[in-house]
Amino acid sequence: MNVITTPLEGVLVIEPRVFGDDRGYFFESYNARRFKELSGVDPVFVQDNHSRSAKGVLRGLHYQIQQAQGKLVRVTEGAVFDVAVDLRKSSPTFGQWFGIELSAENKRQLWIPAGFAHGFVVTSDVASFLYKTTDYWAPEFERAVLWNDPAIGIEWPLDGEPQLSGKDQVAALLADAEVFA
Numbered sequence: 001m002n003v004i005t006t007p008l009e010g011v012l013v014i015e016p017r018v019f020g021d022d023r024g025y026f027f028e029s030y031n032a033r034r035f036k037e038l039s040g041v042d043p044v045f046v047q048d049n050h051s052r053s054a055k056g057v058l059r060g061l062h063y064q065i066q067q068a069q070g071k072l073v074r075v076t077e078g079a080v081f082d083v084a085v086d087l088r089k090s091s092p093t094f095g096q097w098f099g100i101e102l103s104a105e106n107k108r109q110l111w112i113p114a115g116f117a118h119g120f121v122v123t124s125d126v127a128s129f130l131y132k133t134t135d136y137w138a139p140e141f142e143r144a145v146l147w148n149d150p151a152i153g154i155e156w157p158l159d160g161e162p163q164l165s166g167k168d169q170v171a172a173l174l175a176d177a178e179v180f181a
């Protein structure tokens with residue numbers, strides 16, 4: 001397992017070690033001890049989530065203002081472009097984004113700590129998206145920042161308009177959003 005830092009402090013790319021043989025492959029999709037040793041963080045995960053979406057579906061940019069969740073995200077079918085946005089007001093990279101392709105093929109994971117908004121767009125025909133979270137879903141604390149806020153300027157790999165939920169269509173601009181200290 002490799003852990004690669006990103007320009008956003010705390011956001012990490014995880015590359016698992018994959019063992020292939022004539023039967024197929026095997027890899028540890030999560031190992032708490034290795035994760036702590038290599039990343040320096042020791043998350044306690046309380047919820048596992050699974051969503052499946054068609055090409056062009058964009059979910060995000062989501063966060064919880066209390067019960068903020070760290071998320072360890074991956075794709076087991078298809079591919080997505082996954083994005084974290086720094087919402088920590090005191091961070092030198094506040095308002096900046098990091099994006100990476102996560103796919104069933106590359107088996108990469110992204111660790112997004114509390115303090116970030118998160119979203120992704122599906123770039124394959126369908127994608128299954130799995131993630132572990134460090135706190136429980138709390139609808140009353142859910143917030144969203146608009147996916148195409150020019151103040152953030154995410155370069156989404158999109159052909160045309162994305163498919164959004166009603167709530168994501170009316171998400172806040174970063175300038176009006178509740179953020180972290």
Ligand SMILES: Cc1cn([C@H]2C[C@H](O)[C@@H](COP(=O)(O)OP(=O)(O)O[C@H]3O[C@@H](C)C(=O)[C@@H](O)[C@H]3O)O2)c(=O)[nH]c1=O
Nearest residue numbers: 049051059060061062063071118119120136137138165
């Ligand atoms: C997020 C969540 C939703 N739900 C329910 C509420 C709703 O009826 C249905 C779909 O919810 P949403 O539209 O919020 O699903 P979705 O847009 O996939 O929300 C997710 O987006 C990605 C980008 C994240 O980072 C996640 O934390 C989460 O916010 O599932 C739960 O029961 N538990 C949960 O943890």
